[in-house]
C-alpha cells in the first residue's frame with residue numbers, strides 16, 4: 151500500500167451532497183482538500199432525494215435547527231450562483247415559496263400548532279410560514295382536489311435539482327484544485343504526527359484534519375475516532391411522471407415539478423433497514439395521495455420510481471461535532487443535504503477551516519441524545 155507523500159489540510163470522507171458541499175466550502179476557504187468516496191456499491195442518499203430546499207417545517211423542537219435551515223435558504227441563491235460560475239452547471243435553484251396541504255381537521259390543527267410554536271424562532275428575521283384557507287390556496291395554486299381543506303405557505307421554501315447540484319459540486323471541486331478519489335473506502339483512521347492517516351484500497355492519505363461525511367458510513371467510522379453517532383435508516387420512495395406543461399407554481403412538501411417538466415411525488419417513510427427496494431403498495435399509496443391533492447396528475451404516466459435511505463438522527467436534526475479524543479476530526483451528518491448545502495459550504499466549512507466549531511454549533515452535538523429525551527422533529 152502506498153502512502154501519499156503530499157499531505158493536505160483536510161481529508162473529507164464521503165462524496166455525497168454533504169461531503170461535496172464541505173469540500174467545496176473548504177476549498178473556497180483556501181484549504182487543500184482530498185475527498186474520498188466509497189463508490190457505486192455504497193448507500194447514497196444524495197442520488198435518491200426529492201430536491202426540496204425546505205425551511206418551513208424544520209426544527210419545530212430545536213430552534214437552532216429552524217434558524218440554521220433558514221440561514222441556508224437565505225444564502226442558497228448566492229451559493230447556487232457561485233457554483234454555476236465555477237462549474238458551468240446550474241443546480242436549477244428556484245425559490246417561489248412552498249406549500250403544505252392539509253386534508254383533514256386534524257392535519258389543519260397540527261399544522262397550526264407547528265406554526266404557532268415556531269413563530270418566534272427567527273426573531274427579527276421572522277419565521278414566515280402562515281396558514282392559508284382553501285380560498286387562499288386556490289388563488290396561488292390552481293387545480294387542487296376537493297379534499298384539500300387548507301394548508302400552509304412559506305416564502306422561504308424552494309427547490310433545486312439534487313443531481314445537478316451534486317455534479318456541479320464535483321466539477322467545481324476539481325476546478326478549484328480539490329482531489330476526488332472514487333472507490334476509496336476509508337478503512338482506518340489513525341493519528342499520524344500532528345494529523346491523521348486514512349487508509350484505503352487506493353493507498354493511504356494524510357491530512358491535518360478529517361471530516362467524516364460518509365452518511366450511514368459514519369456510524370462505522372465513528373468508533374475509530376472516539377465518536378458515537380446514533381444514525382437511523384429510513385426509506386423514502388419517489389415516483390416521477392412524464393414531462394408536462396407548467397402545472398405547479400411552486401413546490402409542495404409532497405409534489406414538485408422539476409425544471410424539465412416532470413413531476414416528482416414523494417414523502418413516504420418506511421422502516422425497512424438499509425433496503426432501497428421499491429414496494430408496489432407504497433408506490434400506489436403515494437400516487438393515490440398525490441392525485442387526491444392534485445387531480446390533474448391522474449392523466450400523466452409514471453416513468454420512473456426508486457427507493458433511497460434517509461440518514462436520520464433520533465430527532466431528525468443534524469449532528470456536527472469534533473471528536474474529543476481525536477482533535478481535528480469532525481463528523482457532519484444531516485437529513486437535509488440539499489436544503490443545508492448552502493450553509494454547509496458557506497458557513498460550516500469556513501468554521502472547520504478555522505479548526506473549530508464555535509458555540510453557535512453547540513446545539514448540534516450528539517450529547518443531546520444522552521438523557522434519552524428526544525423530540526422527533528419534522529424533516
Ligand SMILES: Cc1cc2nc3c(=O)[nH]c(=O)nc-3n(C[C@H](O)[C@H](O)[C@H](O)COP(=O)(O)OP(=O)(O)OC[C@H]3O[C@@H](n4cnc5c(N)ncnc54)[C@H](O)[C@@H]3O)c2cc1C
Pocket residue numbers: 163164165166167168169170186187188189190192193194195196197198199200201202203204334335336337363364365366367368371385386387388416457458459460461483484485486487488489490
Ligand atoms: C427519499 C429521500 C428524499 C429526500 N429529500 C430531500 C429533500 O427534499 N431535501 C433535502 O434537503 N434532503 C432530502 N433528502 C436527504 C438528502 O438526500 C441527504 O441529507 C443527503 O443526501 C445526505 O448526504 P450525505 O453526503 O450525508 O450522504 P450520502 O449521499 O449517502 O453520501 C455518503 C457518501 O459516503 C460514501 N462513503 C460511505 N462510507 C464510506 C467510507 N468508509 N469511505 C469513503 N466513502 C464512504 C458513500 O460512497 C456516499 O457517496 C432526502 C433523502 C431521501 C432518501
